[in-house]
Amino acid sequence: MSKISECLAQIKTAIYGREVRDAIHDSIEQCYTDVSNAKTLADTAASNTNAAISKANTAASNADTKAKLANDAATKAGTATSNANAATTKANNAATKADTAASNANTATTKANEATSKANTAALNADAATNNANTATTKANEATSKANTAASNADTATSNANTATSKANTAAETVQTKLDNNDFVPNITFTVETGLPGTNVVVEQTGTGKSIALKLTIPRGDTGSLENIDEVLDVEFRNRDIVPLTNELIDSAIASAEGE
Numbered sequence: 001m002s003k004i005s006e007c008l009a010q011i012k013t014a015i016y017g018r019e020v021r022d023a024i025h026d027s028i029e030q031c032y033t034d035v036s037n038a039k040t041l042a043d044t045a046a047s048n049t050n051a052a053i054s055k056a057n058t059a060a061s062n063a064d065t066k067a068k069l070a071n072d073a074a075t076k077a078g079t080a081t082s083n084a085n086a087a088t089t090k091a092n093n094a095a096t097k098a099d100t101a102a103s104n105a106n107t108a109t110t111k112a113n114e115a116t117s118k119a120n121t122a123a124l125n126a127d128a129a130t131n132n133a134n135t136a137t138t139k140a141n142e143a144t145s146k147a148n149t150a151a152s153n154a155d156t157a158t159s160n161a162n163t164a165t166s167k168a169n170t171a172a173e174t175v176q177t178k179l180d181n182n183d184f185v186p187n188i189t190f191t192v193e194t195g196l197p198g199t200n201v202v203v204e205q206t207g208t209g210k211s212i213a214l215k216l217t218i219p220r221g222d223t224g225s226l227e228n229i230d231e232v233l234d235v236e237f238r239n240r241d242i243v244p245l246t247n248e249l250i251d252s253a254i255a256s257a258e259g260e
Contacts, residue, residue, distance in 0.1 A: 004030045031168035038161035045154035052147035056140055063136035070129035077126055080119035087112040189213040194220045 007030050010023035091108035094101040195202065195217040202217040 004034065028168070028172050031164075031171060035161060035165045035168050038157070038164055042154060042157040042161050045150065045157050049147060049150040049154050052143065052150055056143040056147050059136060059140040059143060063133050063140055066129060066136060067133040070126050070133055073122060073126040073129060077119050077122040080115055080122065084112045084115040084119060087115070187211050190216070192216045192218065194218060196220065 004027060007023060007027035011020065011027060014020040014023045087108055091105040091112065094108070095105040189207075189212070191214070193215060197220050199217075199219045201219070204215040204217070206213045206215075
């Protein structure tokens with residue numbers, strides 16, 4: 001921003017036609033650079049957003065898979081528990097039928113208890129897997145929220161870049177229109193008169209802004225003094241807000257005066 005401010009300041013303070021053109025050129029070039037940098041930042045933000053969304057989708061898919069595995073484990077645990085209960089029932093029935101079957105019933109009961117323990121362990125593992133799946137789902141939701149925020153920021157950056165581009169194009173069109181209309185070219189009228197012998201060279205300026213009239217009075221004859229012309233012109237042009245004359249134009253005016 002400070003760079004474009006410097007360029008605009010140069011346009012306001014430039015005196016010479018070349019300086020004005022250079023300042024305008026630098027300003028337009030800086031606008032284009034700022035817009036290009038803004039678009040690069042917007043593209044980078046969009047790319048990062050897409051990557052974040054992809055990671056969020058992957059995390060959500062993994063969470064769904066783990067949840068399914070947890071449900072399958074819970075189903076198997078229920079089946080194991082049901083089988084254990086059936087075995088316990090059969091063992092009790094066998095114990096009431098015969099003392100000789102008591103040993104077998106006790107063995108069956110022990111096995112049933114072991115199966116129940118395993119079923120309980122499986123159930124606990126299923127609960128842990130479910131908790132992990134829930135945690136993964138929460139993280140996936142957080143990642144999705146951050147991705148949405150990044151996408152919103154990317155849209156904002158893109159909108160700002162488009163606005164800057166539009167302003168730069170408008171400025172360029174305005175400058176081009178002024179150039180086409182010669183708004184930056186002053187209208188200078190230059191006249192030369194012959195003064196009395198022995199007088200000094202005099203430069204008079206009338207008019208303001210783009211319409212300026214200059215009159216150069218040069219003494220007549222050999223007795224006239226032209227030695228101070230450079231000093232007079234230098235002082236006049238340094239203290240006036242005008243566009244300086246070229247050396248060729250001044251030489252032509254002096255030659256014309258000396259020939260009269």
